[in-house]
Amino acid sequence: MKQVVQNYKSGELALLDVPAPGCKPGGVLVRSAFSLISTGTELMKVSEAGMSMVGKARSRPDQVAKVMQSVAANGVPATYRKVMGKLDSYTPLGYSLCGIVEQVGAGVDDVKVGDVVACAGNEHALHAEVNWVPKNLYVPVPEGLAPRHAAFGTVGSIAMQGVRQGEPQLGEVALVIGLGLIGQLVVQLLTASGVRVVGADPDPERCALAERAGADACGDPGSDAVKAAVAELTDGHGVDQVYLAAGGSSNQPVELAAELARDRGRVVDIGKCRLDLPWNAYYEKELDVRFSRSYGPGRYDPSYELEGRDYPIGYVRWTERRNLACFLDLVARGRVDVEPLISHIAEFDDAVETYQSLKDGELKAVAVLFRYPGQPTEAVEPKPAEVTVPAVRRGAAVPDRARAAGSPVRCAFIGAGNYASSMLLPHLAGRDGVELATVVTTTALSAANAQRKFGFAEATTDLDAVLGDKTVDAVFVVTRHSSHAELTQRALRAGKAVFVEKPLALTEEELASVLATVEETGNDRLQVGFNRRFAPLLQEAKQQFGARTGPASLRYLVNAGRLDHGSWYLRQSTEGSRFAGEGGHFIDTASWLLGADPESVYATATPGGEDLQVQLRYPDGSTATISYVTTGSSGFPKETLDLIADGKVLRLDDFVRASVYGRKKWVSSRLPKARDKGQNAELAAFVRAVRTGGPMPVPLESLAATTAATLAVRAGLAGGAPVTLARSPR
Template sequence: MKQLTQKLKDGVVSVIEVPPPRLTPGMVLVRNHFSLISAGTEGSTVSAARKSLIGKARERPQQVRQVLEIFKQQGPTQTYRAVMKKLDTYSPLGYSSAGEVIEVGSNVRGFSAGDLVACAGAGYANHAEIVSVPAHLCVKLPAGADLSLAAYNTLGAIALQGIRQADLRLGETCVVIGLGLLGQLTGLMLKASGIKVIGLDINPRVVDIAAGHCADLAFDSEAPGLSEIVAELTDGIGADAVIITAATHSLQPINLAGQLLRPRGTVVVVGAVPTGFDREPHFYRKELSLKMSCSYGPGRYDPNYEEKGLDYPVGYVRWTENRNMRAFQSLVHSGRIDLSYLTTHRFKLDEAPAAYDLILNRNEEFLGILLEYDAAGAHPERRIDMAPPKPRRDEPAGRGISFIGAGSYAMSHLLPNVAACDGVSLAGVVTSTGTSSRTVAEKFGFRFCSADERDVLEDEATDTVFIATRHDSHAEFVLKALEKGKHVFVEKPLCLTPDERDAIREVYERAQLQPSAPLLMVGFNRRYAPLAVRLKEALGAGPMCLMYRVNAGPIPPDSWIQDVELGGGRIVGEICHFVDLMIYLTESSPESVYAAAMADPERTEDTLAITLSFVDGSVGTILYCANGAKSLAKEYLEVYRAGITGILRDFRELEIHGCGRPKRERLFNQDKGQKEMVRQFVSATQGRGGRVIPFADILASTDTTFAVKESLRTRSAVQIDGLRVFAPERESRFPDSLLPAERRSDSA
C-alpha cells in the first residue's frame, strides 16, 4: 500500500510502498478516504527535519542530552548507530483521517466491515491508504456522512477539549488567540454553544475569515487598545476565558490573555506557547487560573484506555477523548457547525509532497489541506519484495536469516552484527508497522518486508529467525518458529509465565529428535562480553560468592515494560540477564531464592535485593535499584573465590586481585558482548561450532525470575527445582493450542 513518510535525516517527504498493517486484537482496520494535514504540527516537524544537524540539535536540546548520555555510557559506535537509526527511519505523518472499515479485530464491539468511521491518533490515523486504529480512537459515523469533513476529527476533538477546560457558560465571552485551523474550529464550537467569540491573530487574512464564520468580532492581535475594546464589548467586565491556539516562542499571547481577562478568569493553553507569564499586574492581582488542555481529552496517552480498550466510567469521566470525537462529529453531521469553508486545498496522495512545500514555502494562503485516496483500490499485498541486494561472495544459497520485530535494540545491536557475519543472507523482516519494515529492509538489504509473521515462518529460504518483538509475543513466536523447524534467537526474556515456559520446553525437546534439530538461543549477551570471559578464566572453577549491583534507573509505571501482561515487569524482563551471568560464572544453577523489595507506592517492584543459593554451594546477591543517581555506572560486579577477587565495572573495566600484582584492563568502548553473541549463534546455525547457551541454563535463568516474583509474593525463600508458579492474569491470553497436553483447559 502507499503511505506518506519523511526521513528525519533530510526532511524529504515521499510516498512509498509499505506492507499494510496487520489486524490485531482491539484494533479496527480502515481504508482511508480522506486525511487532514495539520499544517501547524506537521509543518513544524518537516521544517525541523530539513534543518542541519546543528539546527536539529537546537530544536531538540533534550534529545541532545540523551545522545551525550549514550556516548558517555556506550561509546561512539553505539551512539552513532542510535542517532543514525533515528535519522534514517521512515517516519509516518498524519493523525486525523476518515474512511471505511475493512475488518474488525477481536474484542472490538460496535464496528462492522463497511461502517464509515473517523479516526485519530499519531502512529495510527496516518496519511496511508490503510490504517489500523484502536477502537477508542475510532468514531462510527452515520450513513451518508461527508468523510471530507469527518477527517477533521482529531483537531475537532483537540479544540473541544480546550473549550471544556475553559468551563464557559451560555452568554459568556471567550477570546481565541490564534485563528489558524485549530482556532477556527474552536470559534465555531463556541458560537454554536452560545458563547460570544472574539478572535485575535497577527494574520489579517485569517482575521477576516474568522469574522465571517467563527467569531462575533475579530482583530489584529497587535492592534493598540485591545484591552479597552474587549472591556467595551463585555460591558466593562473583561473576557471570561481566553483560549490560546497559537504556536509561537513569544510570551505575547499569554501576557495578552492576562490583560483581556476579568478577575478570576481562565487561560487555557491549547497551542504550543511558553507559559512564563508576567506575574504582575494581571495574573496575580486578578487571581487568574491557567489550565493546560491535554490533546483530545481524558484517555490520551493512557495505554490502558487507548491500547487495551478500558473505558472510563461516564459517571466519573464524562468527556473522554472518544466522547469528544463523537460530540464533534455530531456537530458536523447535524450542520450545527459548518466546516466547508475551512478546506482550501485538496491533493491526491501521490501529490502530497507538494502540499508540504506549500505549507513550508507559504506561497499561497491556506487553512485546511486534505489528502484524497482511491477508495476503490484492491486490498494490497502484505509482502513487498525489495530490489535484490548486491550478492555477497560468501552468501550460500537457501540459508537465510529473517527478523520478526526490529525495534531500537535490534537496530543497534542485532541487525548490524548479523549483517556483518560471514555466510548469511537476509531474507525477510516483519515489524509492527509498514514504515519500520521498509526502513529495516532498505537499510540492511533484506529481500522482502512484511507486516505478517507468516511470510517469514513459511519462507523456505529462511532457516533462522530472530525474534525482537515486545515481550508478550516472545513465547508465541518461539513456538511457531520451532514448529517450522527454524533456528530461533529470541531477545530476552524467553517468556512471561511458567505455562509458556512449559510449552516451549515440550516443543524444543520434541524438535531435538529431528535429524536437523533447531537451535534455541536467548539474548543473554553478558556472558559473551570479553571482560566477563576473562573474569571467568581468572576465577577458575569452584564455589564462589558474587555481588551484582545494578543501577537500573527508573522506568515509568505506565510503560509497557512495567505492564505484567505486555512486558512482564523488570524482574522477568531484565533481571534474567544478571542471573544468567552468575550461572555462566559459577557453571551451576540456582536452587533457591529469597527476594525483598523496597516499599513503593507505584507497586513496580523494581528496587529489590535478591539472594541466590546455587547447587554447587555458590551464593550470589543481586541488588537491583531503580532509585539511584544517573551519574553512577549501571553495573558493578564483585566475585570472590579461593583467594581471588574480580571486579567488573560496567563492562569497561576489569580488576583481578589475588594473583600477584593486581591486574587491570580497560576497554575504550563498553562491550556487553552483543557482537560476539550474534557471531557465535550464527556460526552454530551454520554447523561451524559456535558457542551457544545451553538450554538448561536458559530455563534456569527463566525459572529463577519466576521464583523471585513468588518469593516477593510469599515473603519467603523459594526452592526453584520443580517450581510451579501460576499467573492467572496472563494464562487466559496464551493460546491453549500451544500448551502441553496436560495443561490444556480441555484436558481431564
C-alpha cells in the same frame, strides 16, 4: 501500499511503498478516503526536520537531556548509534482521517466491513492508504456526513477538549489567540456554546474567516481593535477565558492573555507557544492557567488506546473517543461548519509536492485534505471488501543441521524496534555468511525502515508467510515481552533455529509450554539473548581469574535507574515486571561465572518494590546476590560486579574496566572504545551454530534454569521465603 514519511535527519519527505498492516485483534483495518493535514503540528515537525543538528537540539532540549543520560549510562558510541538510528529513520505523518472499514479484528462488534469511520492517532490515523486502528480511536461516521468533513474529527476533538478545559458558560466572553485550524474550530465551538468570541491573529484573511464563523470581532494581536472589542463586550472587566491556539517563539500571546483576561479568569493552552508567564500580571489577577492535552482523557494511556479499555461514563464523561463522536455529531447537525476551512484538496499521489508548497508558503491554507485513489470528490460509496483468512501452518520438521558448505544463513526478524536496530542488526548487516531475508513487523513503516537501513531482501507484515518460507534458516524474535513465548513456539514448530531476546517467558506456564514444544518437535535450536557472558572484557577477566576450587561469593549491583513516563516496561499487567524482563541478564551472567545453574532463589524488596535484593544459591554452596535498584544516581555506573573465591577477587566496572586480584594483580590494559556487552560475539556464535549444525551457544538447560530463576523472584517476593528450583526436565 503508499504512505507519507519523513526522514528527521535529512528532512526528506517521501511517498513510500510499504507493506500493508495486518489486522490485529481489538481494532479494524481502514482504507483511507480523506486525511487532513494539520497545518500547525505537522508543518512544525516538517520545519524541524529541515534544521541543522544544532537547530534540532535547540528545538528539543528535552531530548538532549535524555541523550546526555544515555551517554552517562551506555557511553558515547552506543548512544550515538541509538540516536542516529532514530534520526535516520522514516517517521510517519498524519493523525486525522476518514475511511472505510476493510477488515474487522477479533473482539470488535460495533462496526462491520464497509462502514465509514473517522480515525484518530499519530500512530494509527496516518497519511497512508491503509491503517490499523484500535477500537477507542475510531467512531462510525453519522449518516449523511461527507467523508471529507469527517476527516476533521481528530483536530475537532483537540479543539473541543480545549474548550472543555475552559469551562465556558452561557453569556460569557472568550478571547481566542491564534486563528489557524484549531483556533477556527475553537471559535465555532464557543459560538455554538452561547459564548461571545473575540479573535486575535495577524492574518486578516483568518480574522475574516473567524468573523464569518460567528466571532464578534477579530484583529491583529498588537492592534487596539482587539482591546476595544474586549472592553465593549465585557464592560471593561476582561474576558472570562483565553484560548492560546497560537504557535511560535513569541511570548506575546501569554502577555496579551494576562492583559485582557478578567480577574480570576481562565487561560487555556491548546497550541505550542512560548509560555514565559509574566508573574506579576498573572499573580495580581490570580489567573487560572490550564493545559489541554490533545483529544481528551484516554490520550497517551496504552490501556485505553491500545487495549480498548474504556473509562466508565459516570466517572469520565468525555473521553477522546466520546469527544470524537460528539464533534462529528455537531458537524452532521450543522452546528459546526468545516467546509469554509478547506483551502485545498490534493490528490494523495501529490503529497510530497503539497507539503513542500505549504512549507515554502506557496500554498496558504487553513486546512488541506488528501483525497485517496478511487475516492469520488464529493462522497464515498462504501464497498464491502473481501477478507481472506490465512491458513495456519502447524507442525514442522527439525531443521537440517547439515547445511550446504558455504551457504549463507538466511535470517528473518520478527520485530525491528530500537534494540534490534541499534544492538543486533548493525552486527548482522554485511556479515559474511549471513543473508537478511525478511523483516516482519506489525506496523508497515518500521519494516520499511529496517529494510532500507539494513538491506533486508523483503519487508512484510505477514508473519505466516515468513514462518512458512522454507529458505529461512533462523528467526529472530525481537518483539514486546508478552509475545516472546508464543512466537518462539511458532518458529520452533516451523522448524527454524530461534534467537529470542530476553525474556524467553513471563510465566512458569509459558516456560513449560516452550519446553513442551521443544520436546514435541525435537527442535532444540534455541538461543535467548543473554549477551553479557559473551562480553570480551568479562571473558578475559574470567580467564585471568582461573579455575576455582571452593565456593564463591558474587555481588552484582545493577543501577537500573527510573523509567521514563510512558515506558512500556510500566505495563506490568501485560508485559511483566521490569525484573522479569531484564533480570535474566544478570542471573545468566552470575551462573556462567559460577559454572552452574542456581538451585534456590530468595528475594526481598523495599516498600513499593522499587529496589530488589535477589540471592541465588548454587549446588556447590556458592551464592550470588543481585541488587537491582532504581533509586540510585544516574551518574553512577550501571553495572558493577565482584566475584570472590580462593583468595582471589574479580572486579568488573560497567564493561569499561576489569581487574583480578590474586597472587598477581591483573588490570585490563586499556579502556575499550565502547561498552561491549557481548552482542556481536553472541550473534557470531549463534550464526556459527546454525551454519555448522553444531551445539547452540548456551545449553537449553541453562536457558530454562535462568528463566525459571528469574520468574521465581516474583514467587519469592509473594511468599517471603526461598524458592527451590526444580531441575530442568531435559
